[in-house]
Amino acid sequence: MRTMGLAWAFLRRRWGQALLSVIVGALGVAAVETVAIAERELPKAAERAFGGVDLVVGPKGSALDLVLCCVLHVSDPRGLVPLKEGMDVLRNPMVAAAAPIALGDSVHGRRIVGTTPDILTIYRAHMAQGAIWTAPLQAVAGSDAARTLGLKPGATFVGNHGLGPGGEEHAKFPYTVTGILAPTGSALDRLILTDIQSVYIIHRDPDDAEEAKAGQGGPTGFGPPAATAILASFRSPVAMAFLPRLVDATERFSAASPAMETARLARAGRPVILAVTAVGVLFAAIAAATAATALAAAMSGRARDLALLRALGAHPWEIAAIAAAEAAMLAAGALATGVAAVAGLAPWGASLLAERDGLLVTVAPTGQDLAMLAAGALAAALAAAAVPALRAARAPIETVLKA
Amino acid sequence: MGGFVTTSPHCLRTRGVLLDRDGRVFARLPDVDLAPGRIVALTGTSGAGKTTALLALAGIRPPREGSIQVGDTDLWSLPPSGRDRLRGQRIGLVFQSFHLIDAVSVEENLRLAASCAGLRAEPGHLQTLLETLDIVAIRHRRADRLSQGQAQRVAVARALVNRPALVLADEPTSALDDGNARALLDLLARVVREQGAGLLIATHDRRALDAVDASLAMEAAG
Ligand SMILES: Nc1ncnc2c1ncn2[C@@H]1O[C@H](COP(=O)(O)OP(=O)(O)OP(=O)(O)O)[C@@H](O)[C@H]1O
Numbered sequence: 322m323r324t325m326g327l328a329w330a331f332l333r334r335r336w337g338q339a340l341l342s343v344i345v346g347a348l349g350v351a352a353v354e355t356v357a358i359a360e361r362e363l364p365k366a367a368e369r370a371f372g373g374v375d376l377v378v379g380p381k382g383s384a385l386d387l388v389l390c391c392v393l394h395v396s397d398p399r400g401l402v403p404l405k406e407g408m409d410v411l412r413n414p415m416v417a418a419a420a421p422i423a424l425g426d427s428v429h430g431r432r433i434v435g436t437t438p439d440i441l442t443i444y445r446a447h448m449a450q451g452a453i454w455t456a457p458l459q460a461v462a463g464s465d466a467a468r469t470l471g472l473k474p475g476a477t478f479v480g481n482h483g484l485g486p487g488g489e490e491h492a493k494f495p496y497t498v499t500g501i502l503a504p505t506g507s508a509l510d511r512l513i514l515t516d517i518q519s520v521y522i523i524h525r526d527p528d529d530a531e532e533a534k535a536g537q538g539g540p541t542g543f544g545p546p547a548a549t550a551i552l553a554s555f556r557s558p559v560a561m562a563f564l565p566r567l568v569d570a571t572e573r574f575s576a577a578s579p580a581m582e583t584a585r586l587a588r589a590g591r592p593v594i595l596a597v598t599a600v601g602v603l604f605a606a607i608a609a610a611t612a613a614t615a616l617a618a619a620m621s622g623r624a625r626d627l628a629l630l631r632a633l634g635a636h637p638w639e640i641a642a643i644a645a646a647e648a649a650m651l652a653a654g655a656l657a658t659g660v661a662a663v664a665g666l667a668p669w670g671a672s673l674l675a676e677r678d679g680l681l682v683t684v685a686p687t688g689q690d691l692a693m694l695a696a697g698a699l700a701a702a703l704a705a706a707a708v709p710a711l712r713a714a715r716a717p718i719e720t721v722l723k724a
Numbered sequence: 725m726g727g728f729v730t731t732s733p734h735c736l737r738t739r740g741v742l743l744d745r746d747g748r749v750f751a752r753l754p755d756v757d758l759a760p761g762r763i764v765a766l767t768g769t770s771g772a773g774k775t776t777a778l779l780a781l782a783g784i785r786p787p788r789e790g791s792i793q794v795g796d797t798d799l800w801s802l803p804p805s806g807r808d809r810l811r812g813q814r815i816g817l818v819f820q821s822f823h824l825i826d827a828v829s830v831e832e833n834l835r836l837a838a839s840c841a842g843l844r845a846e847p848g849h850l851q852t853l854l855e856t857l858d859i860v861a862i863r864h865r866r867a868d869r870l871s872q873g874q875a876q877r878v879a880v881a882r883a884l885v886n887r888p889a890l891v892l893a894d895e896p897t898s899a900l901d902d903g904n905a906r907a908l909l910d911l912l913a914r915v916v917r918e919q920g921a922g923l924l925i926a927t928h929d930r931r932a933l934d935a936v937d938a939s940l941a942m943e944a945a946g
């Protein structure tokens with residue numbers, strides 16, 4: 322029988338109800354798909370964002386804070402560590418490279434990070450243009466920072482005090498760009514690197530600035546030089562078993578492993594993931610239920626048409642197939658709409674995530690995602706069609722001969 | 725066409741058909757021998773059992789007793805699916821209220837009659853029917869947008885799409901005024917004769933009786 326054509330014609334006659342089922346179903350599909358993508362891609366994106374940082378050493382406190390502040394660069398620092406002692410803690414054969422970072426200023430929301438050239442080793446970063454700094458107040462821009470701020474070797478800029486916008490300008494201390502980094506996919510791309518001395522120079526007593534610029538370096542005006550944290554990469558994963566404990570055992574320092582913190586975060590996020598999944602499944606179930614009741618009502622409203630088809634020779638299961646085809650079309654509509662909505666909105670969400678949290682997320686659903694969604698949609702369609710289809714199949718032919 | 729080949733000179737032959745409702749035999753169908761191209765009226769007062777008889781002749785509802793042969797096939801000895809097939813392929817039905825499927829076009833209604841029977845509508849035959857019944861111009865119009873007269877003609881065309889051996893019509897004229905009843909009966913008679921089918925019209929409409937070759941009256945029983 323012309324099942325598909327008939328099912329489509331019948332659906333068009335009740336397009337309002339059909340549209341409702343499709344929209345609610347699409348919401349369910351979109352929610353489940355978003356969760357699937359997020360659950361798979363966020364940890365990957367976080368790992369990419371770490372670059373080669375295996376360990377962060379900072380002041381005593383929360384390890385997660387340390388990772389968010391000094392590896393992902395999404396939160397504010399909580400304190401300082403003495404530079405020399407911090408570097409000493411990491412003087413260990415298992416450490417491949419260590420570099421301090423000093424945070425404090427920014428330019429148009431991009432952080433200016435005082436550090437040493439070793440940071441390029443940790444992040445396995447290369448120069449795309451120009452060269453590394455050779456003196457304070459020279460800067461090397463990460464690829465994304467260079468692109469958004471329009472920086473090129475030779476360009477100059479001044480930093481603002483503080484990590485957010487609106488801080489006082491350090492107009493007396495313009496930076497000169499000496500190089501641009503090739504993209505790494507990590508948080509480094511959004512940073513502007515400079516010699517750690519630059520930070521000390523700018524933040525010491527203004528009166529002494531000239532003296533410092535002359536190369537005497539040294540303290541931030543009081544006490545020995547400090548850093549926000551110290552980053553390190555390991556020679557071997559075995560170091561992970563010893564070094565954090567070694568650092569934590571000191572009086573002044575805390576160690577944080579980005580990988581372990583994300584794993585912890587992912588565990589903490591499980592209830593949220595589950596809740597969103599449940600909401601998605603609930604939407605899908607509501608869609609199936611509304612589709613089922615609407616379909617059942619439609620089928621009994623069509624008793625006469627169905628009896629006619631039987632009178633014309635159609636088998637009961639051919640009548641049932643019409644209900645199944647209608648449900649399948651609704652499910653296909655919901656599936657396509659939901660997937661299209663995610664495909665349309667995800668790049669926007671991903672750019673938001675990249676901008677705000679520095680996470681580069683691949684938003685394309687995998688074949689496995691789509692197969693899972695299609696199987697779910699098919700199951701929902703069959704569930705929705707079951708009762709109406711059985712009822713339709715049992716429609717008595719006799720009704721057709723009644724006026 | 726399907727697997728039902730008629731060699732018998734009759735497209736419909738019944739013997740001793742008794743009809744029941746609620747377990748009680750209430751009517752007897754006079755024996756029918758309907759030859760191709762012939763038209764017979766089945767008469768009887770309201771409630772006499774005409775519609776019940778047509779249900780039995782169409783393989784929809786079993787008679788209490790008796791045999792019904794469509795062509796060479798004993799209708800009620802077939803399994804249900806076989807009866808559905810036979811009805812779809814060899815019997816055309818015209819109902820009092822036409823019963824077109826509103827959601828689809830005129831042409832689609834005709835094609836449905838073929839596909840429900842597991843057949844494909846022959847394009848040439850379809851075109852002939854559309855022309856004979858003067859519905860070519862409205863072939864793509866949805867069935868709920870037809871006039872009463874157009875809907876009747878589509879219903880007649882649908883009954884003939886599969887080149888049935890037998891056409892059963894239940895009160896096709898009862899809702900029509902004299903002019904329309906006349907026109908429909910003439911058309912039905914002409915098309916059925918052209919197609920070489922036998923036509924049984926259940927009616928208590930006296931106007932229909934002028935158009936038929938013979939008439940049979942339902943008999944009370946029980
Ligand atoms: N679905 C049904 N269940 C029980 N009894 C029925 C049913 N349909 C019809 N009957 C009864 O069967 C008898 C015959 O009805 P039927 O419809 O065959 O009469 P008819 O000759 O077609 O009448 P009419 O000219 O009014 O259409 C009537 O007594 C009727 O009440």
Ligand SMILES: [Mg+2]
Pocket residue numbers: 774775776894895
């Ligand atoms: Mg009747």
